[in-house]
Amino acid sequence: MNILVLGAGQLARMMSLAGAPLNLNIISYDVGSKQLMHPLTLHVIDQSLTEAIAECDAITAEFEHIPDDVLTECSVSGKFYPGKQAIKIGGDRSLEKALLGKTCVPCAPYQLITERSHLNNAIDDPGLPLVIKTCQAGYDGKGQWRIKSDSNVEQIWSEMSDFLAAGSNDAPHSIIAEKMIPFQREVSVIGARDKFGNTAIYPVTENEHTGGVLTLSVAKAISQDIQQQAMDAFNRLVSEMDYVGVLAIEFFDVDGKLMVNEIAPRVHNSGHWTQQGTLCSQFENHLRAVAGLPLGATEMIGPSAMINVLGQADIPVEVLSVPDVTSHWYGKAQRPGRKMGHINVVAETEQLLGEKLVALAAFLPEEDYPGVARRGKDLTQN
Template identity: 45%
Template sequence: MKVLVYGAGQLAQMMYLAAAPLGVDVKAVDVSNREILHPVSKQKLELNLDYALADVDVVTAEFEHVPEELLSIAEESGKLSPNARSILTGADRVREKALLDSCGIPNAEYRIIRRFTELEDVIQSLGERVILKASRDGYDGYGQWRYQSPDDMEGIKTALASLDLDTVPIVAEKMVNFDREISLVGARTKDGKTACFDIAENLHHKGQLHVSIAPATHLSDALKAKAQEIFTAITNALDYVGVLAVELFQVGDSLLVNEIAPRVHNSGHWTQNGAETCQFEQHIRACLNFPLGAMHTNKVTAMINIIGCTSFSRDLISIPGCHLHWYGKEVREKRKMGHINVTAESYHELSNKLEQLMTYLPEPYFPKISGEIGRLRSI
């Protein structure tokens, strides 16, 4: 069996590594130039896109921002999983909001800005604290602007003045006073069967995910059930096939959807070492219509992103249950270079291991770990 992945980054690399034991060959496409690459070595393969599409059983994507022409070609072949509608919905916040509203799924109060002249009225209608998000191409905090006082207005006007809001509208959301951010990663097969991993608790810094803890602490059965209902409603509405992530705000006993990701997701990386079947293998299984793997959580796990940093000791793998996943990229600011999974039998033991881990890491690049050490120790 063969799979072609639109995108040639770390997610395609991890799909390749998870698929190989199943006897599944994975190749990647650099969507900027249509070159076919080996997902790990990044070596260019002497194949053109037309041949690669004809040669594989399934086409999938590691990220949402794939040129629509490429999605159309794959959709016409009948091999694209998830379908083009799902990928385009994940790539466009306006479409995403429309999907959530059509399913009756709670999300932050919002307005769509299509004209620069609408900016002040929209912000005034939403209240004192508003986050403005580019409807496309925004991630890891990019393409976002925060309005928290009148002093912010001039900077926002300057940032938006040069944008074509008719082509790429702005989604203005009322800021949510949430208790925490959590995410549910799960899979759906072609015949509508779904299975989800335990919910992860996510800690962000400057718009980027830094740490995920799974299973999330102090999560009631009622909230778990609500998250499952949301996942099922979204995947059924999209006729989804593959792994999908749903990012959520917990507000008391309620859940609001922040965004969806129609792919394997950073907050699911913990499954590589903490679950019976990792998200990457599960995505391959679902897309190829293989039986889904067991999603039982084997260990309490912390996933720590390595961002813009190479100056740490590889001796950290001497810690029992500590696993390094390196992407092989050139370092630059805010770039995800790899991640670390730390597994333990309990939250208390995980706290102790994170304390050990920090002796190998430069603290300025890992600002969220110290706070988690004390919190997890108290559970």
């Protein structure tokens, strides 16, 4: 079976690796160069997008910011999962907020901004402090501002107005102002839904970000109440969208109540731990869903962690001397802050996971791998 993936980055690469044992052949479409290629070798395939759509059995996407004409052409084929609307929602926070409101899934109070008067309204209600996010083209902490007092409003509005002015009638730009919510931790849930409405949901994962970029994810025992809240949100959203594939939802944990930060209609960085931490990874389950295959098991093999490798050309070889540690590389050119790969570690108990993170921290400098040592010590002391 041939599956076309819109996008040719690391997520398509990992889908290709997961698909091979299932006899699923993955072909990528690089929306920037408009070329078809193999996601592992990057060998260019002499074929048009139209020809690839005709020959493939299913189409999916590895990211949200895809030109509308490409989404439309894939959608009319009847082979595109999770579908045009789901991808559009994932790439536009205003559509995302509308979906959350329609499904009664909690999120922070917000105000949509397309002109200065809307910002003034947001300062009054929901009120300062505010987190300002672009509705389109924002990722990994980019396209965001924070207003904590009136003193920096003018400077921030100048930058916001530049973004709004860059939009067009066909592709207007908008901005969301959200109430800044004090939260105890950030968590996420990842699950898959097949074409028949069956779901398979992974355990909730605790995430740590540095400068808006995910640096560390830990999957371990979590309260049943938190897991149930996350699963309820997942089921409401996928049911409303008639979703097929893997969906990720990021939450703020506010005194034991989950509030959605954002959703991603695709496999997600915070789910990379599933490659070694479960019998069926998020990549395999996504492919199973879009290919019409039965979904796989999502239970943890054991407490697990994922450490992002950001901007590093390599990792110390000693990392691989720690038991049950696996490295994954994306084949990218080195660039500061760029996601170059990740490290997965799995253990039999949380105590042992903590010990392994402490061992890894001896080889991974804190400035490049923030939080690994601290989180390891926390786990060993619980």
